[in-house]
Amino acid sequence: MMTEVVFPKSIWAATAPARTPAPALDHDREADTVVIGGGFTGLSAALELARAGQDVVVLEGQAVGWGASGRNNGQVIPTMTAAEPEAIATRYGPAGERFAKLIGNSASVLFDIIRREDIAAEAEQNGWFQPAHSPGRTALSKRRVAAWQKFGFPAEYLDREATSALLGTDFWYGGMLNPTGGHINPLALARGWRKPPKAMARPSMRRRPSPLGCARASIGS
Template sequence: MADDYFPLEPSLWAATAAPAPETPPLDTSVTADVAIIGGGYAGLSAALHLAERGVRPVLLEARQIGFGGSGRNGGQVIPGLKHDPDALVAMFGAERGGRLAEFGGGTADLVFDLIARHGMDVPHRRAGWIQGAHSPEGLAEAEARAAQWAKRGAPVRPLDKAAIGQALGTDRYLGGWLDERGGGIQPLGYARGLARAALKAGAAIHTGTPVTSLDRAEGRWRLGTAGGATVTADRVLLCTNGYSKGLWPRLEETIIAANSFQVATRPLTNRERETVLPGGQVSSDTRKLLLYFRLDHQGRLLMGGRGPFREPKGASDWAHLERVVGKLFPQLSGIAIQHRWCGRVAVTRDYLPHLHEPAPGLLVDIGCQGRGVGLQTAMGRAMAAYVATGDADALPLPPVPIRPLPLHALHRLYVSAVITWYRMNDGGL
């Protein structure tokens, strides 16, 4: 199979994660209660929670655990969805919208609970998430968001310009808010930790096993693989998110799979660390083309943001982020960059995760909106509960029909132009 995606190995996470468990390619045809396609957070969480319920899952991953966005993201565990609680209530009504807000608000709890419960070898810190406001409009948005979560009892508080400057170590934000539920993890290590926990619970996981066909006959599903072995199962969970190419008709046309680029500096000195995120929070801002940054467990500063749709051709594709490091943190101007990498973020038209049931026994999960660590872990648990019990209320959202974006092929050109425009005009960075 041609490798269409930028390899995982250049990333900081591949260099610092605990080793992956043994998950050999599938070489013998097998049967299972549930077949799962995709070895990212959603698929691994579903496998773990299904196995804990006594359901026999077999998970197939084309490359390696966490090869997609789960092993390439910034490791920021941010609770909630892209839509604020009041907006969810307006969209879905008080009962469904309230439950959806509660679901989103608990996603970070689930991640840190799983790390602790399974004793995962995953560097992590839960000091909170800070959202900085880059404009007066962004400040109003941040203040409203904090107020909505505070009304629901969440441990949040607004930050004025002085407070956010002290917390972040930069004077480029007008204010913002702090959500103490958030934090940071080693994201590839977490994916591998989920895999190890799922295996221990009784799940079967096979990497290096691309699924090449997905057919239903006589009430069961049959998955063909590149190596010739098959999996026959009653149910299938398709959890490939931003890497959903050719697995189900037109599924990939329902999302924009934008690349998110990141750089990591050398480890900061003790003196430098006193001036950059001294409290250990993770952060992203209110720009349309948002920036996100944090320190890793070894004291490197990570800076992330959007880049070109195509896979990178060289270091120049990360140059805009290297400039941002010096602009946000002048004390680090000219600091050496040790790692550059990227991964795909699956964005839906309504900025909500989507569940689809295009055929009996097939459940599709797609759309992380850049909050995949907590969101997709929780989606995996919810899908497992639904498959095991048949209770539709176990799902945070009802399944919807697959609706491709109109003129999907043109969206990449359009979004690329928007990215360029925002980069020139979105807050001076």
């Protein structure tokens, strides 16, 4: 039996493609992996496991994208808040360096998945800009650009003239542009991860992996 799940009012709920929830799980179901939660973390894990040839089931108590995954502002920002990549790498060593590279590459990974799986997420990889609101902040922007470039990412500094041309206002003094960023409709992204993954790995001889599935849990649904 399927029951309608009503999302809180938002622009995403009003514009994302509809998705009919799966029936509540009311029988035994074998799988290689069971993922609890149909947010970005759970869906991403399930997608990659399915691509690796596993039979995966996703259990969600409400609906795919119900929580923060389907209600955030949709900005795809491949940078950190305040902490710079070099500072993280210096403090935490190899683990910090891996983390910095993970963050710096995060937007490209997301948009590559969207393109690979042909997800209608209103995705636009048209860059992300962090402006400098005073002459003194331009020095910080330049340091951040240099730091991310050192890690191999295509950040670039825009002076005031280039910033005005980009944003249509002369309020800002310059800033850092990361062309790999962009924006999405987050609920559309969550709802769009429903098709069998492309380029799925060869299945094991034990049994053929099923497409990425999603059933609502009978408890708490």
